[in-house]
Amino acid sequence: MKKTIIEIVKTLNVDVVYKELSDPKSGGICVFVGTVRDFTNNEEVISLEFETYKVMAIKEMQKIANQAIDKWNLNKVVIRHAIGGKGVEEPVVVIGASSGHRDACFTACRYMIDTLKETVPIWKKEVFKNKTVWVSAHP
Amino acid sequence: MKKTIIEIVKTLNVDVVYKELSDPKSGGICVFVGTVRDFTNNEEVISLEFETYKVMAIKEMQKIANQAIDKWNLNKVVIRHAIGGKGVEEPVVVIGASSGHRDACFTACRYMIDTLKETVPIWKKEVFKNKTVWVSAHP
Amino acid sequence: MELLFFGIAKDIVGKSSIDLSKNSSLPKSVEDVKLFLTKKYPDFSKLSSLAIAVNSEYAADDVVLNDGDEIAIIPPVSGG
Amino acid sequence: MELLFFGIAKDIVGKSSIDLSKNSSLPKSVEDVKLFLTKKYPDFSKLSSLAIAVNSEYAADDVVLNDGDEIAIIPPVSGG
Numbered sequence: 001m002k003k004t005i006i007e008i009v010k011t012l013n014v015d016v017v018y019k020e021l022s023d024p025k026s027g028g029i030c031v032f033v034g035t036v037r038d039f040t041n042n043e044e045v046i047s048l049e050f051e052t053y054k055v056m057a058i059k060e061m062q063k064i065a066n067q068a069i070d071k072w073n074l075n076k077v078v079i080r081h082a083i084g085g086k087g088v089e090e091p092v093v094v095i096g097a098s099s100g101h102r103d104a105c106f107t108a109c110r111y112m113i114d115t116l117k118e119t120v121p122i123w124k125k126e127v128f129k130n131k132t133v134w135v136s137a138h139p
Numbered sequence: 140m141k142k143t144i145i146e147i148v149k150t151l152n153v154d155v156v157y158k159e160l161s162d163p164k165s166g167g168i169c170v171f172v173g174t175v176r177d178f179t180n181n182e183e184v185i186s187l188e189f190e191t192y193k194v195m196a197i198k199e200m201q202k203i204a205n206q207a208i209d210k211w212n213l214n215k216v217v218i219r220h221a222i223g224g225k226g227v228e229e230p231v232v233v234i235g236a237s238s239g240h241r242d243a244c245f246t247a248c249r250y251m252i253d254t255l256k257e258t259v260p261i262w263k264k265e266v267f268k269n270k271t272v273w274v275s276a277h278p
Numbered sequence: 279m280e281l282l283f284f285g286i287a288k289d290i291v292g293k294s295s296i297d298l299s300k301n302s303s304l305p306k307s308v309e310d311v312k313l314f315l316t317k318k319y320p321d322f323s324k325l326s327s328l329a330i331a332v333n334s335e336y337a338a339d340d341v342v343l344n345d346g347d348e349i350a351i352i353p354p355v356s357g358g
Numbered sequence: 359m360e361l362l363f364f365g366i367a368k369d370i371v372g373k374s375s376i377d378l379s380k381n382s383s384l385p386k387s388v389e390d391v392k393l394f395l396t397k398k399y400p401d402f403s404k405l406s407s408l409a410i411a412v413n414s415e416y417a418a419d420d421v422v423l424n425d426g427d428e429i430a431i432i433p434p435v436s437g438g
């Protein structure tokens with residue numbers, strides 16, 4: 001069995017993640033799903049557009065998974081990010097960790113989403129009614 | 140739309156929880172699933188048996204959900220616990236929170252599972268090959 | 279007045295409920311219930327904790343009981 | 359030597375890649391790439407940060423470049 005699933009996909013299916021994280025040695029599974037919010041700073045969001053430098057993004061996501069497995073002795077990890085256009089309520093990222101006890105999976109899941117947002121080469125453009133903005137590009 | 144789903148069920152379907160937590164005002168969804176581990180203190184677990192004082196358990200679960208919603212301004216909450224016999228890898232509890240930003244849903248989800256384990260009248264018996272043990276009953 | 283037993287409490291008592299309505303002296307408080315139980319079933323003293331719910335709410339020792347109350351004996355919970 | 363542009367970097371340059379093979383003087387280090395870009399496209403100076411990846415690994419300013427390297431221009435990431 002592969003311990004990690006690392007993917008960049010057009011369409012995220014969040015329902016499969018539990019089967020992927022299920023493990024006889026696990027007592028806890030923690031999953032985070034990032035979704036598209038309808039408003040940013042009181043401006044209505046039409047959609048988000050994601051693009052990536054895929055070969056590097058996969059490498060960086062794999063590093064994060066490996067670090068988390070080493071640090072918290074996880075049984076299974078899933079990191080799956082969507083690219084392309086996503087509308088309100090659609091999932092854009094799924095991060096999951098499965099571990100013997102719940103402390104490890106909560107802490108690892110939080111670490112992985114925080115680190116993904118800092119290091120993985122994926123870019124998000126917010127599409128508003130009258131403009132588009134690359135998130136975090138400018139100070 | 141109901142903000143909380145509080146249930147005690149025979150069979151847990153974890154795949155529905157995302158649709159239940161999905162919300163246009165949410166940027167993050169955190170879900171914890173407690174599952175049956177194959178070993179406890181190096182002893183092989185055959186199954187877990189859960190029983191509950193249902194009317195009170197539902198009340199206590201609702202209190203936890205309400206506290207979390209008030210404290211972290213959650214958009215949606217699911218607390219669903221299984222009863223009866225559960226084999227290795229089967230889910231026994233699903234806790235989910237949906238919020239504007241990820242901090243709130245992670246913290247709330249952790250708070251809810253921790254508090255459930257302290258206050259909700261549900262009892263777990265570990266079934267080993269040659270004995271059964273009510274968990275936490277004795278010092 | 280009915281006492282309900284769950285988990286290990288049910289194993290200790292050997293049944294899931296006791297109807298006290300026919301008893302000559304009903305317990306007057308939550309504390310009375312605990313004294314009654316630990317006296318009649320010494321194994322209750324060995325538990326990590328023992329809580330009582332009155333009409334499905336946790337109740338402190340000094341809570342006064344009424345005839346129609348549903349009293350639940352709550353040994354250490356272990357959900358999740 | 360190819361430069362790849364993503365996100366806002368692609369908007370600034372107006373294309374997703376530049377082939378430097380025909381240039382007379384190739385950048386010798388990651389720092390050279392940054393100097394080349396900020397000089398030619400001043401908008402790069404306005405970004406919150408600017409990182410460079412060489413062959414799909416983050417590379418510090420002093421990393422030396424070779425002819426066949428794939429150089430990616432990484433403006434502030436914003437996944438998740």
